[in-house]
Structures are given as C-alpha cells and as structure tokens.
Amino acid sequence: MTAVRSDQTRRPHRAAIAGWVLLFVAALAVFGLAARASTQGLAPGFAEIFLAFGLLPRGVFALLGGAALGLAGALLQRSLRNPAADPSTLGVSAGAQLALGAATLFAPVLVAEAASLVAFVGGAGALIIVLILARARDWDPVTMILCGLVVSLVCGALSATLILAGGDYMMSLYLWGGGALAQSGWRNDLALAGLVAFAGLAASLLRRPLGLIGLSDETARGLGVSTATIRLAAVVLATVLATTVTAFVGIIGFVGLMAANLARLSGARTAGAQLVAAPLVGAVLLFATEAVVLALEAGFGTSIATGAVTALVGAPLLLWLLPRLPKRAVSPMAVHFRRLAQPQALLAGLASLTLLASLASLLLAPDGIGFLPDLRSIEAVLPLRWPRLLAGVSAGAMLAVAGVILQRFTANPIASPEVLGISSGAGLGLALLLVAVPFAGLGAMLLATALGALLALAAILVFARAAGLGPERLLLGGIAVASLAGAGVTLVMARGGPEASRLLDWMSGSTLRVTPQLALGEAAAAILLAPLALLAHRWLSVLSLGQVTARGLGLSSARAGTLLVTLAAVLTAAATLAVGPLSFVGLMAPHLACSIGFARPREQVVGAALLGALLMALTDTAARSLAFPYQLPTGLFAALLGGPYLVAMVIRKPR
C-alpha cells in the first residue's frame, strides 16, 4: 500500500504554504474580533488588564502549545516510524493526566511545586507501558495505537475513580482534563517558550539521524547511527513537550497527529523539513481552533474545552489516515498455552464456582466478614442485592463473550469491546439525552444508550467496508469513533449542568441503582444472545487463520465478520447499560480462559462467559463490602483490577 501519494510530497507546495499563512491571518482576525467582543462591557481599566493578562497570554499559549505538540508529534512519528503516533494516541497525555490527578489528591504540594515533573513521570510511565506491550509485535504501528488506547482507557478509569473519590472538588479536574486554554498571566507562556526553544535546538541536532532511522534500523545502524540512543532522545524530548502542555492546560488531543501529517501533505518530505514544518502547522492549527472557541464563548457565554474540539477535528483525520498506514510484516502475537484434555470437567467446576460465588454474595454480611445471621436479615437485604448481582453477572458473561469474538476475529489479544468504541457511543447517546432532558427516566436512558451504541457500530462498519479494512484496522476505526464520542461526552460534561454528575455516575459503572426490571432484562439478553456465539464457533476457528485462508475455505469474511461484530456490539451495548463502559471484563475473561487452557473456540466462549460472570460476582461483592458502609462503583472497581492485569499479562511472557 502507498503510504502517502508521492507526487504530493515531491517538493514544498507554494499553494500549501500560502494556505497556512492565510489560515493564520484569518485566525488572527477572528481572535481580534472575539477579544473585542468579550472585553466589551467591562470596566475601562479592567478591560485592558483582561486583555493583557487574560486574552493575549491565551492566544500566545495556543501558538506555543500547538508548536510544542506539533514538534512532539513529528518526533514520535519519525522515531517510531508510525504516522499515527501522537501523545494522545500513545497514552502519554492520559498518563500525565492521571499522575496530576493522583498528585492533586494525595500530594498537592507536588502539583504546586513541580506540576510539569509530575506530568512527565506519568506520561513517560504510560509510554513505557505502551512500548512494552507493543514489543511482542515489533512495535507495529497498528498494535502501538491499540496498546496506547488500552493504556489511555485504564488511565481514564483510574482518573475517573479519583474524581469520584475526591467529590465535587475533583470535578474541576475532569473539566480541566478537557483542555481549556484560559490563562492568567504570562508565567506559563514564558516557561513553555523556553522549553519550545530548547526542544527546537535539540530537534535540529537529531534531524539527520532521525532521517536515517526513517528507513530501517538495519540501514541506520549500518550507516553508524546508534538507533537506540537517538530514538530514546527523540521520545524523551517529545514526552517532555507533550506532558508539559498537559500539565499547564490538560489534554489537547490529536494536534501532534494532525500537524505532522498535514505538514507532510504540505510537502515537508525530509526529517529536517518535518521538524520545522510540523511545529508551525501545529501552532496555526491550535491558534485557529482557539480563535473559534473564543468566538463561540463570546457569542454563547458558555465555556468550551479546546482539547475536546481538537479531538473532534482530529479523530476524522485518524480515520482518513488508517487505510494509508504502512503494512508491516508482523509476527503474530500467538502465545502458547497448554491445552486441556478434559475441558468439560473444568467447565463444570467453573460453573459451580460461579454459582457458589453468587450465593455467597447474596448471603454475606454487609461488611463481608461472616454470613447474615438469620432469615429475617436475609429477607431484608435480598431485594437490594439480587438485582445488582444478576445484572452484574449477566453483563460480565456478555462482555466476556463479546471479547472472545473480537479477539478471535481480529486475531489480536488486545481487542476487546471497550476498545471497539461501542461503549463510548453508548455514552454519547446518554450524554445527548441528558442535555435535552436532564432528568430523563430509566427507559429513555436505556433507549439512548442502545441507540448510541448501535450508531457507533454502524459508523465503524460503514467506514470499514468503504476502506476495505482488515480486522485490525476495523479496531482502529473503533478507536477513532471512541475518540470522537469521548470528545462529545467531554464537551457535554464541561457544560457542568446537573447532567454531568449523572453521566459520571453511569461512566463509573455503578450498579447501585439497578432495578429488578433492568436485572431481568440483562439476564434475558445474556441467555438469548450469548449462545449465538457458540453456533458460530467454526467461523471463529476459520477466521483466526486470516482472510485469504478463510476465502479459500469458502467462508466470506465480510459477511461472517459483519454478523459476528454485530453480535459483539449488541452484547456490549446490553452489558454496558448495567456496568458502565469501563469494566475491562471483556478483555480479562477471554485471556483467563485461554491461560487456563480453553483453547478451542467453543470451550473458550463458555469458559470466558463463566469467568466473566464469576469476575463480576466477585467485584460486585468486593465493591459493596470493602468500604462498607460506602459503595465503590462496580464497573470502575473491575477496571482497577483489569488495568494491572493487562500489564502483568504482557510483561509475564515477553517473546
């Protein structure tokens, strides 16, 4: 496949440069008009102060921040040879945000004294995890983005937990997470200007070796470049740039991705040209976005998160980019597990274990120590306990089955329903409903989440079909849709109305308010839908051999794939209604099933469903009992287990 059309990159296009200048001038004009509009009606003396210490620093910060992110994007893309690399697609921004959130809650003095350092540690940590995760596939571009997304999701789940734990005070952390550029004074500008100047100098030194690394490691090494040192330097530099911006204003997604790719399309072909052009393009992009945001704020009087707006623009670009990513011959991630000779016996054992755990969950004392003493207390708590247990167990089984389908279909062990963007679509549906009707009832909420999930799925499928994508890239379509939907949710949250706290409640996966009707509905969905995956077990076998072999055996992977993915999406949507979007059961359960030794598709489906149900029964009990009389949200609690599990799993068996 051609990466980028070569005739467009042959020489710098004068027209492209003129276009960027024109955009900058237009943005300046809009910024000026918006500034005048927002200073109108202020007291004469105050208007000047607001302009000098509020608006001007904000504009300059947009330029500097855009340049920093553009440079970070270009450095990452060059050094990792991955045109979809960006601080936000590789988990750097989310890691920085998590570190800042944790520091705000547990060590506020650190944030006051060294916010940038805290952010850097978090971002670098996330990036290291992504690099370790992707190592098994030789840092293939698609795998890197997948790993980056999973790490971002885990960091997001942890951040959400912190927000819930911190209460209203931390709600502002979430708003800040959306990336608002508001400034009060020139301090941040000065710091960032110094950093960008230093990074520019460092990048100019890295220009030549990075050009050679762009070919292949063997070639570069043959020409005497120490690839490891150069790559490390470039990645560290990019991380410093991106996390510093995050420390000042939160996550500004996709600017680096857009800047580096648009720079290349505008004719910056060599490493040197890209390292100059990408920061310039990034500066113009973020400044233009900021001008529009300022104009909208002046016009409507509400605050809008700039970072969410850049994600709204950037996610479609990622979609456009996906079919053009270079295909690299990757060694498959096949990991050898032992196989069970007698899987049936173990399945029966698992089933009884799940039943036992559910029974224990119903009968345990409220604080989890000992059992309920008599029949009367059982009668008292049973109506409170069985709906959420039944809903959780059903949702766990459904997520697990969806995970098996997706992992088998994409032949990628990191695929999971959380990654396909279905849950984010459900979240956007709910967000939009709550904006329209802040106190909507349960029925309307169910309808809205289901519609959102199905719309997200339809978007992914239409895109995948149009671009003729293989399973892996289908997942990337899911990521882009997830980013888009996530940006929409952030925009709604940032409005800060009564709907924000309801959304956060749902996102945290609280099963506290599950009604008997919802629980019975979840159980019915699980019983009706999950066995369909068993019927398709042969498809799952054949499809895991790839499209060519599947076609050779007379199985149309387009048709079978569409049916399977639809099933996975419906399962996910149904489960998400009860346990929220972030549980990671769909990732964990299929893996556990594999590592126990359920290797054939049929056993894996049944084993994973039982394990998913077991996991949710245990987390529901733990989330309810650990902090008694307080309750932790079940979905988030599961995610807190899922994140470390994922990391441990991959580190345990490096190839």
Added chain:
Amino acid sequence: MTPTETDETAGGATMAPLFRLQGIGFAVGGRPILQGLDLTLGVGCVTGLIGPNGSGKSTLVRLLARQAAPHQGAISFGGRPIARYGDRDFARRLAYLPQTTPATDGMTARELVALGRYPHHGALGRLGDRDEAAIAEAMARTDTMTFAERSVDDLSGGERQRVWLAMMIAQGAACLVLDEPTSALDVAHQAEMLDLLRRLCDDHGHSVVVVLHDINMAARICDRLIALKGGAIVADGAPEAIMRPDRLEAIYSVRMGVFSPPGTATPIGYIA
C-alpha cells in the same frame, strides 16, 4: 457449454477445460500487472507457472483461486464463469495455498486439516464419518499422521507445508492451486513436496497449478510450463520445449545454458 478445442496437454479431452482465461487484465494503483492474457489450462495435469519476480505469476494464481477478481476479461472454471460459483461450492472444487501461510494460534495439525472440511459441513453441520475418513485419508497421503496432535506452529517448515497440503486435500477439491509452496524449504524438502504433488496428479487425478521459482524443479515435475514476463505469456509448452538456452534467456533476461546429465530425462538450466 464450452467446446474443447486444442487441448494439447489435457488428459480428459471430452471435458470442459479446467480454466479458460480471455483478455485478462489486472492493475494495482494504475500500474498494469497483467494485460490481455489468454490462456486455457487442462484437467488432470501439473501446470507450472514460472518467470522473474514481478512478472504477475502470483497475481495470476490469485485470480485463478478467486482471491481477487480481474479488472478486465473473463475466467471460466470447469466451463462456468468463475464468479457464478457459491463460496463453499467453489471451495469444494478448488483449494488454494497462499505464498505465506498464516500463524495457526496453537492449533494441532489434525485440527487444521479438519478445517479443510468446512466447505462440506458449513458453520453448523456435524463432523460426520465421511469427514473423518477424508481427514484420515488426507493425512495418510501427506504422511502427516505422526505429528497429528502437535501444534502446527512448532513443526518444521517442511512438515508444516505438508500439513497445509493435507488441509487442501481434505477439502476434497479436484483442483489444487499453490503459490510457491517450496520457497522456504531446503532442496530435499522441495523435492519431497513436489513429488507429492506429482503423485496427487498421477494417482488421484488432481489438477495442479503451481507457481515455482526454481526452473529445474519445475521442469522435473510439470507437464506444462507457462512463463510470464511483464504480465504477458512469453513461453508456453512442455518442459523439453522450454528448457532451451534461447527460451530461458528470453524469460529471465540473462544468458543461460542447458545440459542433460547422463541417465536423467530432465535437462538442467544454468546461468552461462
């Protein structure tokens, strides 16, 4: 419906030809790979496709195996337009081995061969006695029984290639299409694999279309050699007719000589 014309190499002269290609064109990104290709392939023989890199061999077998559709022209298979067959119906008649075989995710050899029965039992059908018999037969013919319960990923290159061949045989297709099945094998295993193909044709009536890199190996086992260059046929005929210095030079654009070792039937080509 299609009358058989001059089928110089085909065994069954009364049957429709295996393949009939008319005016085939195929392009990738605007660059033509195949242009105006006309070709008829006969039933019950081993046809070898040879030619330099980038000559269009792999593209041609992908079209034959219906992995891609031609941009121009028509292909008929067994007397019917190739697109008219249903997915599983086609898979019951033609089995295809791509140049690189996918990783098998810990599957055992026997499980992989059993997947060859998918075109027969479909998504829901049970693995019946006939399926079991076909699997056993395929594994016996390829001598893969001894490692039936081992993971395919753990086998040696030659063993793994035989397992994939067993899967194709289990498919029960009369026509086998293989894209460089010997490219990763040493000389001994190349010969073993190709002799196996020859026997499948001689003893069991399979029609075989195989892309081969090594001209001498191809000449040893094929009934007919077709040479492609730049997306067009530059030589077509029995091995003896192709294995001549001037023909080989025309195919590979390098000076070549041919000699016949005493006591063997097939001539050997070498770079002069």
